[in-house]
Amino acid sequence: MSKKAKTAIIPTRSEDFSEWYQQVIKAADMAENSPVRGCMIIKPYGYAVWENIQRIFDKRIKEGGVQNAYFPLLIPLEFISREAEHVDGFAKECAVVTHHRLEKDVNGKLQLAESAKLEEPYVIRPTSETIIGDAMARWIQSYRDLPMKLNQWCNVMRWEMRPRMFLRSSEFLWQEGHNAFETKDEAKEDAYKMLDAYADFAENSLAIPVIKGEKTDDERFPGADITLTIEAMMLDGKALQAGTSHYLGQNFSKSCGIKFQSREGGEDFAHTTSWGISTRLIGAMIMTHGDDDGMIMPPRVAPYHVGIIPIIRDYADSDKILNYARDLMDKLKAQGLCVKLDESDVRTGNKMWGMIKQGVPIRVEIGAREVENGTLTHVRRDLGRDSKTSCSVDVFVNSVNDILDLIHNELFTRALKLRDKNIKNIADLSELEAFFKDGNIGFARMDVKLIEDDDYKRICKDYSLTSRCKPFCDNGEKVLVGKAY
RNA sequence: CGGAGUGUAGCGCAGCUUGGUAGCGCAACUGCUUUGGGAGCAGUGGGUCGGGAGUUCGAAUCUCUCCACUCCGACCA
Incomplete structure (x- = not known):
């Protein structure tokens, strides 16, 4: 048997991409499925990557004046319901805590103690806008308290119907930044600035080329006025949202009561932003750089150089x-x-x-x-x-440091070439349908006006496509469409 | 929640149609020989065959019923 033909990962990427992905994680000893459906065990080698991500990005945001803090895992149900769009967006995926004690029944089996039923249930945080907003409302009194920039590294839970390790688990690790500003302009600028930080991090630390852009209305974060995203293309041509930054307007400040005395002496609501990256980035690294022999670690976050x-x-x-x-x-x-x-x-x-x-x-x-x-x-x-x-x-x-840089550049360039090769300019909807009907992979780039068409919705449904973003580089006139993780 | 699969040793699987002592490969352990891109030989250990009920003298195999997981959708970072 020829040794050359033997790959370390079976199946190969072209044979079965999603199985290949699972096998790479297993072969690299990064993570495994847990006894709890949808939750994963991140093993030391995988966690080391996350620690490197944390270390690098944490330093960066602190340089930008962000302070770390920690807020509770459990959020009162009433908090979540404060912002109408927000609750609509997350209600379907919330895990709820209803009791605070277990007791043994007559057969000695553990059951929920009726006497310990909570008056008001708690929701395990799917994201912390509301509970951080509640604190900010108390902490911010005057324009002199602004801007306030807070971040926490934590876990969140969003009940998933179809989990995939790193990419979509019910519990995942992330950072969530929550900033409050005096004016709209400052807050909007902040949302863009944080997106730049993500893009820079993805490209310069993870060697993942990304496209910065704004989400279309239907893809916007529940409760946000503007959602910005960095979109990456995986080896199979699917899109992956690798980080998001939101301008939340005054939606949360109004619902949480984040108001302050303005310079003029009046009362005003703060303008807030939120921004996050998650352990999903590790999945992105695998599906951007991996090959048929397994993982290829981008040097700057590699546990071992x-x-x-x-x-x-x-x-x-x-x-x-x-x-x-x-x-x-x-x-x-x-x-x-x-x-x-x-x-x-x-x-x-x-x-x-x-x-x-x-x-x-x-x-x-x-x-x-x-x-x-x-x-x-x-x-x-x-x-x-x-x-x-x-x-x-x-x-x-x-x-050795030069070699590591060369490897970083090689990985980035490879990924960039693949991505650009698989972005196709599309003139109209029939061309869009034909592109994906022919089994092409990648993104279609087309006039943003086309998404208003009813036929666009049908094509999206038929081919499981979504609007990924309106890239900044096209001045918001174009939209990228593709299959996504 | 729909559609399709799969549950047998740590991992990957065969056996099931046609019921009759639990198998194979890899991994592990022991010994010897090896060692520059997945070693060879010999030997050893390891199992409530996903759970429960039923049919039967006898069930991994047949019937019923739960359960879990994976993949494809809907929801989503």
Whole structure:
């Protein structure tokens, strides 16, 4: 059997994309399904990616004057109902807490204690606009208290009918930022600014090219005046909303009572924004960069930048090789890199495939030859075995950051090329239908006026399409249409 | 909630039509030989066959009934 033809992930992307996606997660040991339907267990390797996302983005928003805080998981039902559109949008996916105690029945089985039924049920937060708005209403008295910029890293729950790991789980992790401003202009500007932060983060940290744009009316966040989005295209041509930012107008400030004394002495309602990114980004990374051998981690959020594999043929060399490898690891760590030296007692081949499936950006091999010559052999995950290179330890240590940048750029460029190749300009609705009828993948780009047509709704329904966004680069005159996750 | 599948060892599956001692591959464990892109041989351990009820001398297999999961829709970051 030819080893070349063998892929680490079965099935391949072209054979069965959604099964491939599941298998990549499993092979990379990032997450698994939990006993609770719709909820996932994020394993250490997957969580490490999330921690890197948090670390990088948290630093960024703090530089922008945002402060972290924490608000309760449980939201009084009455809070959620304050904003009419908001409650309509989320009612169908709310998990509700109705009791605060369990008790044993006559058979010794646990049941809900009737005596402990809550007067007013709580909703497990699907998002926190209302409970944060309630606090802001108390905290903001004067224009001098504005702007107020708050963020929390937390979990939220939206009951899902069809969960998919990372992309759509009933419980997921995210950050939700909630900012309040004196004027409309400031708040709107903030919504755009946060979207820029997301786009920059997606492209420069995750190597995922995104299209910034505004959501059409039917796709807008419930309760928002304007919803902005970054849309990414996955390897199968489907769209994925990778981050959103909302200008909420005075909708929530009015329903939550966020008012302040203005400079003129009158009373005014604040203009608020909210903005979020979630663990979904990890799914986006998989479906943007992964290949038939598994994950390819974008270097800037990779749990390990470099994986070192000692190659021991003769146990007499073992100490020599391991010490050499440890020295290298120390040198790399001294540069702030994350390094994994695999000293485990498994076969070399298996170690290599393990690193390939986990998508470690650079793999370094060290055997007796390297120790002898003061060199090492390194391979780029994005380019595969053909990129195998030997050089001295010093050369590698001095160039490793450049190599990581090259990998980042390669991943970004690949994704960008694929995306742009799969955006098709469409003149009218019959062309739109023909495009998706022919089984084409990707986005259709067409005049935004066409979405008013009743036939547009039918085509969307027939081909499970949605309006993804009105890209800024088209001045809001065009709309991107595609299948979405 | 509709439509379609699947539940048998940690994972992937066969066996079911035609009822008769629970199987295979991978993984694990032991030993020897190996080791630069998934090693070979020999051996070992591991199961309420998704749950319950029924038919039968006998059920993984037939009948009924729950349950869970996956995929395709509707809802959505």
